[in-house]
Amino acid sequence: MSIAEFIRNEVDTNEVVLFMKGSPQAPACGFSAQVVRILDHLGVTFKSHDIYQSEELRRGIKEHSDWPTVPQLYVRGEFVGGCDIVTEMFQSGELQQMLSTQQAVH
Known part of the structure; x- marks a missing residue:
């Protein structure tokens, strides 16, 4: 699998x-922690993936989303x-609405 x-x-x-960057228990940057x-x-x-575990993943996720x-x-x-974007959506209530309509909040 590529x-x-x-x-x-x-x-x-x-x-x-x-x-x-890092894991939910030990984020490796302030943005991930936020x-x-x-x-x-x-x-x-949620499921998480630490991009520091693989250079291929680090490059691949940026290509996948076209987000740097x-x-x-x-x-x-x-x-x-x-x-x-996640912070702004949280502050406006938009993230909560997206997650609740997606059945993601337990």
């Missing part, structure tokens, strides 16, 4: 996926955005 196929499979088969805090605050169950930075949040197969 890295592109792996990413597509992860995005398509998991309701909420976060590609980040997105994890938001998802945890909302009670969202990490973290990257996906909900139901769709790219939501990075830290700034």
